[in-house]
Amino acid sequence: MTNGFRGVLIGCGFFARNHMNGWADADGAEIVAVCDLDRAKAEAMAADFGVGAVFTDAAAMLAAERPDFVDVATTVEAHRALVELALAHGAATVCQKPFAETYADGHAMVEAAARADRPLLVHENFRWQLPLIELRRRLHADEIGAPTFARISFRHGYDVYAGQPYLAKADRFALMDVGLHLFDVARFLLGDARNIHCRTQRLKPEIAGEDSFLATLVHQNGAISSVECSFWSKIAPEPFPQTLIWLEGRRGTLELTFDYRLRVHHGGAVEEIDVEPPVPSWGERPWHVVQASVAAFEQHVVDVLSGFAEPQPSGAHNLTTLAMALAAYRSAETNATIDLAEFVAGGAVS
Ligand SMILES: NC(=O)c1ccc[n+]([C@@H]2O[C@H](COP(=O)([O-])OP(=O)(O)OC[C@H]3O[C@@H](n4cnc5c(N)ncnc54)[C@H](O)[C@@H]3O)[C@@H](O)[C@H]2O)c1
Incomplete structure (x- = not known):
């Protein structure tokens, strides 16, 4: 039994801990599996957040878990391949910034989202x-x-x-x-x-x-x-x-x-x-303004998945x-x- 939309996280590095804390706070979504090329990082994240499934290969995770959404929290060089993979599996996709290193890569991801007819959001949290x-x-x-x-x-x-x-x-x-x-x-x-x-x-x-x-x-x-x-x-x-x-x-x-x-x-x-802004229960100064914005953005992702909101910002918007x-x-x-x-x-x- 899961709590609403089933998500998976790709990339268990420095900033992804904020993602996981935000998802734990979100009403209507749950991270059911995590993935990192470095198994130790994925295992540590899964242990800290009570996630049952750990992968080192994103394609294997998507095939096994068939998630509603994918949260890509890697650095930029991996974004295009992972976002295209997630969309090809029919998952709504959230990609950390920088969206891409080149306009061509960003454009290709926007086109992939249009082909898949799935939401593509960029984790642009300052506006949150x-x-x-x-x-x-x-x-x-x-x-x-x-x-x-x-x-x-x-x-x-x-x-x-x-x-x-x-x-x-x-x-x-x-x-x-x-x-x-x-x-x-x-x-x-x-x-x-x-x-x-x-x-x-x-x-x-x-x-x-x-x-x-x-x-x-x-x-x-x-x-x-x-x-x-x-x-x-x-x-x-x-x-x-x-x-x-x-x-x-x-x-x-x-x-x-x-x-x-x-x-x-x-x-x-x-x-x-x-x-x-308030300091989240899991947060600390001086990061709280960023941490609270991650939680607000992720609650917005749930609203998008529920059909209540348009992506803020979408991949297409962030391309500009x-x-x-x-x-x-x-x-x-x-x-x-x-x-x-x-x-x-x-x-x-x-
Ligand atoms: N929005 C914000 O406020 C904010 C703040 C900090 C960082 N960021 C962004 O977050 C992203 C991640 O930053 P970070 O500091 O956490 O990086 P990091 O290097 O600490 O973590 C990235 C992780 O992704 C993993 N990874 C890379 N390719 C992978 C693949 N194909 N499959 C599975 N795992 C893979 C790496 O092994 C690594 O553990 C960056 O793009 C950064 O710009 C955003």
Whole structure:
């Protein structure tokens, strides 16, 4: 007897523990099997979360378990093969970000979902962070008028390499890691972008890729945004992993500050609201904003499986976010402003 939809997890690494805790909290879904190329990792995950079946081969797991959904929590290089495999088995599929390394791979997964006629979601959890949801709610409630400008900032000096050593080796790092999250937030708040300009830096000498960037976007509604990220900022107290936002509208400004204060400037006055998310029973500071967003996203997956909601975001939606990060690299290499529609239509996406 299972608790609702039967799911399986592929990839039992660092971040997948948040996935499993979120699934344990979700109402209407249960993870019935886990898989990792490294059997010890899969066994440890199964033991910690009371999962009965352990596999090292995803195809064997899908054939044996015939799950309703598959949660792909591996790093990016395995995504396309695993997502296509899951969809070929008729399972709704959730794929961690980065969705793909190339536009062609992302596009192929979107096509595979259309062929299988199954939902494909990207585990893009920033838009499920409670402070960002509240900020967007107030924007849409017209508290500051039509938006004109946003600064979306994720700057910190937290040692991410300890838990995720692969980040130090990636030729494309900051834009493909946190950049994708921040571009999705920019779309979440201001809608799609027309064009992008970007500059990158590598500040920590020992790593392969860029660990800082500054991108400017012009949105289709005429608003402009500045999207910035650094993994090498010296700030006390350490703000990781908070996203700070300054969002101006024609009648006011919404400000998401350090320590989860949402400040609403309008009519010559400022109101301050506490928007700190709760710490999940299994979570801890400073990760709680991320952990609560994973749980919220996974409950949303259940709603999608139940037919109550459309994927937020779908693979197709996230493909445009991926194109923004790829265009940002092109801009940084050429010092040109990249028109996103031309970039995608021209097939020059790489
Ligand atoms: N959304 C977020 O907030 C967030 C935060 C951290 C990491 N992530 C993303 O999560 C993904 C995983 O990151 P991580 O730090 O947990 O990585 P990790 O390297 O710790 O874990 C990945 C696991 O996948 C396994 N794996 C790889 N290919 C496989 C295959 N074909 N079949 C079965 N298992 C396979 C590996 O053995 C490894 O144990 C990355 O894409 C990362 O960007 C997202």
